Amino acid sequence: MSLLQVQDLRVSYGGIQAVRGIDLEVAQGELVCLIGANGAGKSSTLRGLMGLAHARGKVRFAGESLAGLPTHAIAARGLALVPEGRGIFGRLTVAENLAMGAYIRSDQAGILADAERAYGIFPRLAERRRQLAGTLSGGEQQMLAIARAMMGRPRLLLLDEPSMGLAPLMVAKIYETIATIAAEGVTILLVEQNANLALRVSQRAYVMESGALLLAGSAADLAANPRVREAYLGD
């Protein structure tokens, strides 16, 4: 059985439907991506899953329904979203941002060990741990946002456009990290406009257009699909 099962998810803002009934699944340990053009409803799907936007439909996580739960309760069940634009707490230090990521945990020793591990993966953050997070560069903030999400030991990591606005070198570094986290067995649902990048690290993919699913399949198949190549891979 899949870790995340979504049936007929609809997300709306006011009267506008951003997601018009999509089905998707993510199995334990999988890295799945959701690609599509700007405005296709990818971010809205993630926001709907986290209860940040008004959502209807069936969402089951580890067999339990998430319907009607407030965002903090969804987070407490093990879903972590790294939001678009990173959403770091600029007036908190790097260390405090990581501590916020571990807010739902109470095992102090484990939290400290995980923070040290995060500093090991991102030495740039270790050097700046006492610095206000708002003073970090965009790439460092993205690292911090991912590291912070990992501090909660999520069962499902939702990443929203992690490459957005970053220099190519930094994008490569971020994707290397995503691959490492996935290799450690963390289940990931990745939303990305840069289909090339996303398909390269994912096992499966969904293609979204105008709030609906257009295609679904293995990342390799979709990368070879002429329609996808033409519309999203720039061929």
Next chain:
Amino acid sequence: MDIFTQQLINGLVVGSIYALVALGYTMVYGILELINFAHGEVTMIGAMVALSVIGILMGTAPDLPGLMVVVAGLLLAIPACMALAFTIEKIAYRPLRKAPRLAPLITAIGVSIILQNLAMLVWGRQYVSFPAVLPRGQHEILGAHITDLQIVIVVLSLLTMAGLWLLVERTRLGRAMRATAQSREVAELMGVNVDRVISATFVIGAAIAALAGVMVSAYYGLAHYYMGFMLGLKAFSAAVLGGIGNIAGAMLGGLLLGVIEALGAGYIGDLTGGFLGSHYQDVFAFFVLILVLVFRPSGLLGERVANRA
């Protein structure tokens, strides 16, 4: 007697009370960008509850030491104010969380009027005097007098401020409060129950206000259903002076405002050749407020200019 030193001491005493009340304004503003105009009335209710308890205890157990009676009044006023602030937030502000900013602001003014009128019904229109039960020792420093009560007020205020500072900077709740102040949405994503953090902010501010209310009524020897209005406005001015939303700013702004007001009141007679007397002291707080709003709207320690009004 040295007027300058004396007024400086008086100003620091009153200023530390302003600072305590200002903290409640600034903490709520920091998280909700709401000016909780009912906060002055919460302070007044604290004073009134404490005075009622003191009155009852003095009637039923006249042998109790005065200090103990006042402490008992304070210990009941604190939870009463906490419960009151919790209720106000829940029934008056929370339903308006997503409303335009003007709606909760007007509601706050409404709550403030309701509380004043309730207090008038319960405690009457006349001044309630603070019984002379506290020790009245006096000391002399640098040619000025300082009373035991003044020392207690300043020391307790500083301890309270230090305690709040530790809470906000060093605890899990404090971190969640600061995170919520920056982004409610991302704080929720971290698993923070933002509604609970907002409640906690109101409740902590109210506990401090209760202490301030008891201090101010003990200091002036009286309480009145309308006392929260002026105290609230001055504390709000102090919060703006320090930079609204900034906790250290509220502490600094409160102390500064108290000193400015006391020195102003001490010298205004000389400066105007006796035309204006020390009863014009209230003018200074609002004069300072206007100057701050004109020349430095972000306040002394405020980082961001209020551009979201």
